[in-house]
Amino acid sequence: MSTILTALLAAATLVAPPETFDLPAPTGPHDLGTRQVHLVDPARDRELMITTWYPARAGGEPFAPYLSPASAAAFDQGHAAMGLRPGQVDWGSTTTHARVDARPVGRWPVVLYSPGYGSLRTLATTAAEDLASRGYVVVALDHTHEAPFVEFPGGRLEVRQPPGDDPLRTALATRVADARFVLDRLPSVLGSSADLSRIGMFGHSYGGDTTAELMVTDRRVDAGANLDGWLAYDIDGTQPTRAATEGVDRPFLLMGSAGNSRDGQVRTHRTAPAWGAFWEHSTGFQRDLVMAQAMHYSYTDVQSFLPQLDADPAVRALRIGTVDPARSTASQRAYLAAFFDRALKHRPQPLLRHESPDHPDVAFVR
Secondary structure, X not given: OHHHHHHHHHHHHOOOOOEOOOOXXXXXXXXXXXXXXXXXXXXXXXXXXXEEXXXXXXXXXXXXXXXXXXXHHHHHOOOHHHOXXXXXEOHHHOEEEEEXXXXXXXXXXXXEEEOOOOOOHHHHHHHHHHHHHOOOEEEEEOOOOOOXXXXXXXXXXXXXXXXXXXXXXXXXXXXXXXXXXXXXXXXXXXXHHEEEEEEEEEEEOHHHHHHHHHHHHOOOOOEEEEEOXXXXXXXXXXXXXXXXXXXXXXXXXXXXXXXOOOOOOOOOOOOOHHHHHHHHHOOOOEEEEEEOOOOHHHHOOXXXXXXXXXXXXXXXXXXXXXXXXXXXXXXXXXXXXXXXXHXXXXXXXXXXXXXXXXXXXXXXXX
16 A cells, blocks of 8 residues: 555656746837726627727736636637647736736827637737837727637636538628727727727738728728738638728738648738739738748747647647747737838838848748
């Protein structure tokens, strides 16, 4: 018996504690505040959660957690696709760089964010915090019942309930309606800290499609960016969205990778039919940038946290490629900020003219 007990105790000492990670610090001059807001759309009998980040006067407020305990537990169960095991990571231990309900300062342009299909607004924290630190109010929304889960006040979790018929078309219509409703509510949510005469939007994957689709019908959005979204209802681009066939007449940024096509080819307006149609039909300022060594989830927080964790190397390469993580994050932040600074703050941006030695992983597609 003593031998068995000794063996069990020895095995227990070998169990590693959960892994942790840090998010990269924002690069702008402003301290940050953040709020989570519960919105109800009675016309659609629909609830949404949004997170706002904004320049703030830092006081003694606590830094916001990356995920609440309930959300961390739900998040932990869904990441086998990232090469991680349940219980391997303490998702709730990471804090962000924004203080909860800190007092807003100044009046800034607004940038809306929509996540990828079946993804979460949380995964844009790295990009959102950086934009806010440079002088923006960033508003990220989850698309309830398409996201794997959404946590509402009181800890209630609404889990995914995907539509049965034509899910991508149904989801895009719902997403556009969600974003339009959030825009409607921004005056009451943001108050005097937001300059609603200057609004941009960006999104990852299907969030990029959502951005373009909203711009076709809602002129409140002055500029948009698509981070590796199809602009189509299929991966091959044979069923383009309305935005792809009509284009937009305001500034738009495309950023692609090698991880969002069936054949592994980098996604640009020269290789992807729907991107090509969008490029041809759009008449505003455009840039098409690509990180050839990046993959689809490089355009999310996964780029930052996965290299810090003991993930399966093959899965890591499939999700975020071989691009240097720090350089990738720095380049995304720099080009997003330059694009919105040009479009919403009307500041000249030499970075958008040609490739830069400071960002060797980013190529311009002409």
